[in-house]
Structures are given as C-alpha cells and as structure tokens.
Amino acid sequence: EAGVVQSPRYKIIEKKQPVAFWCNPISGHNTLYWYLQNLGQGPELLIRYENEEAVDDSQLPKDRFSAERLKGVDSTLKIQPAELGDSAVYLCASSLSQLDTQYFGPGTRLTVL
C-alpha cells in the first residue's frame, strides 16, 4: 500500500514569491492534516480536513496561507507571499477517520531566501 505522497520534497524560493505544496493521502483516508515543523521542534497543526471540509484551521495564518482539498482527496497548501520565517518543513498526514492513527508523508522542506 502506498503511503502519503508529497511534492516537491525540496523548494527554494526568494521572499515575496508564491509557493505551493501538494499532498496525496493514503487511499480511502477521509481525514487529512497539514503540519508545520520548524527546525528542532515538533510538528504543529496548520489545518485539518474531513473529506473536503476544513474543520480546524484556527492555526492557519490566513493572511498569506491558503489550502484546499478538492473532491476530498488530494490537497494543496499555498503561501503567498512567502516570508523568511516560513522556512520550515511542511508535513502532510492522513487517517481513516479523525479518531484513527495518523500516517505522515516525507514532508516538503521550504527555504525562503
């Protein structure tokens, strides 16, 4: 069974540029999460989806971050414009339902210059 797929694995951009990350969850997983992991820290939730509905986005900086999960499968996380402080690893995770074990993708490492 394929795991959670994320792309790109690495991205380097200049500040003020836009950037997008893509996530394909495990087949059949209804719940999808985006986490932010700063260097030397544990991941922190940005947004959680139940199917196509964002049910917890309280930690998402909505002035520059946006996310979507069309058709309740793949998801895209976007930053526009990027700032230096956005340099981090962006992790996607999925689970069968909101009460089940979360499985993580390899992450996208973003560097903003």
Next chain:
Amino acid sequence: GNSVTQMEGPVTLSEEAFLTINCTYTATGYPSLFWYVQYPGEGLQLLLKATKADDKGSNKGFEATYRKETTSFHLEKGSVQVSDSAVYFCALSAPDTGRRALTFGSGTRLQVQP
C-alpha cells in the same frame, strides 16, 4: 491547553545500552499517547501508542506505559542498535475535547555509537 514535554537531546549511547526518553504531558480529558520516530531524510513513523491508562504500547523492542497518575509516557528499550539513531517525538491527541490533531513534544535526538 494540551502540551507535551520531552527530555532534551541529544542522547548519546553505546550499542546495546539501555534507553529511556522521558515524556510528560498536560491534557484535559483522556488523551491517547504516541511515540513517533523520524529517521534521517524520512517522514514521521508511528512507533507505538497507548489509548488508556496502564496500557503498554510496544514495537521493535521499544515500550512505553501510559501512567495517568504521573502523566507520563516514557519510552524505553533494553538494548539499542546503531539503526535506532533517529529523532523521537512524544505526542498526544485528545479527541474527547475536540482536539483531534496531534500535539507533539519538541523531539529527542538519539545517537547510538558502535
């Protein structure tokens, strides 16, 4: 709110040494507790979990017991190997409080020397 505190690393051990990584938590309700491991260049992998008090999670020689009285979930292994070198994260979820996402500790890096 919910929080997880882990011992700071790095933890450096010789092969076959005994490992303990301390984890304590603060949460309302009845959280589930997890240990995730992150090997270099890879994503987080679930190592073990426990969903109620006194449960013991175990996998690959690692164990952790959910201690409600001390709000702890310490990770142990009797004999570490070089291949266990990684960053270990303690985490909790508290679905009965509506907080279904994981709350992570800051991670503990383990280095095992041959």
